[in-house]
Amino acid sequence: MNPNIIPHQHAIQKADRHRLAEHRSFILWFTGLSGSGKSTLANRLEQKLYKDGCRTYILDGDNIRTGLCKDLTFSEEDRKENIRRIGEVAKLMVDAGVIVLSAFISPFREDRQLVRDLVNKGEFVEIFVNCPLEVCEQRDVKGLYQKARRGEIRNFTGIDSPFEPPLSPDIEIRSNEQSLDDSVDQLYRAILPFLKPSAE
Numbered sequence: 001m002n003p004n005i006i007p008h009q010h011a012i013q014k015a016d017r018h019r020l021a022e023h024r025s026f027i028l029w030f031t032g033l034s035g036s037g038k039s040t041l042a043n044r045l046e047q048k049l050y051k052d053g054c055r056t057y058i059l060d061g062d063n064i065r066t067g068l069c070k071d072l073t074f075s076e077e078d079r080k081e082n083i084r085r086i087g088e089v090a091k092l093m094v095d096a097g098v099i100v101l102s103a104f105i106s107p108f109r110e111d112r113q114l115v116r117d118l119v120n121k122g123e124f125v126e127i128f129v130n131c132p133l134e135v136c137e138q139r140d141v142k143g144l145y146q147k148a149r150r151g152e153i154r155n156f157t158g159i160d161s162p163f164e165p166p167l168s169p170d171i172e173i174r175s176n177e178q179s180l181d182d183s184v185d186q187l188y189r190a191i192l193p194f195l196k197p198s199a200e
């Protein structure tokens with residue numbers, strides 16, 4: 001820490017923003033293989049929360065790897081840096097009173113833990129979108145698994161780059177065993193308790 005950087009105490013705090021929005025803010029951290037269903041679930045859940053009048057924002061590859069993190073590759077080191085930056089952005093958004101839905105592979109336990117440690121207890125909800133590699137590969141939503149198998153993409157998660165599944169996720173969705181509607185319902189019911197304003 002640089003001793004010459006002294007944070008300013010702003011008059012309007014996170015708790016004030018929660019009162020205004022009438023809900024708390026936190027990070028819904030979707031993790032899973034490419035094609036497991038992270039983006040689809042984040043999108044569907046956001047629509048439900050939006051209908052309820054919640055302030056939400058999705059962080060995913062479209063708005064991060066084409067902007068803030070466009071300098072990063074898929075090496076282990078760059079993936080770590082990717083998640084570190086996303087974690088810092090998500091933390092700011094939580095402070096701004098927004099419910100953040102983040103949809104990144106985030107393959108390493110240590111990096112996910114790092115994001116959890118950035119925010120207060122109860123402000124990080126780890127959602128493991130669990131789907132066997134064979135099913136993700138069969139879905140091949142973007143044709144990337146085929147490219148990876150042909151050797152046209154290197155360091156592809158599940159093929160020649162590791163994925164460390166969460167050991168005790170807050171929520172687990174088995175996206176190959178349950179329908180999309182059931183998955184969204186399960187998620188919505190599980191996060192309702194997080195929405196309620198606490199005694200801040």
Ligand SMILES: Nc1ncnc2c1ncn2[C@@H]1O[C@H](COP(=O)(O)OS(=O)(=O)O)[C@@H](OP(=O)(O)O)[C@H]1O
Nearest residue numbers: 034035061074079082104105106107154155156157
């Ligand atoms: N080498 C390699 N490995 C994995 N994924 C790859 C790769 N190259 C490109 N893509 C596409 O990039 C998306 C994953 O980016 P992330 O930022 O979520 O990855 S990570 O969290 O830094 O590991 C991922 O998107 P999703 O399918 O939505 O997960 C892929 O479409």
Ligand SMILES: Nc1ncnc2c1ncn2[C@@H]1O[C@H](COP(=O)(O)OP(=O)(O)O)[C@@H](O)[C@H]1O
Nearest residue numbers: 034035036037038039040141175178179180183
């Ligand atoms: N229960 C489920 N939850 C999420 N996605 C599902 C489910 N069942 C089938 N799918 C399908 O799996 C695919 C997941 O793709 P996507 O959301 O882009 O994955 P990711 O963001 O993890 O790469 C979509 O075509 C989606 O319709």
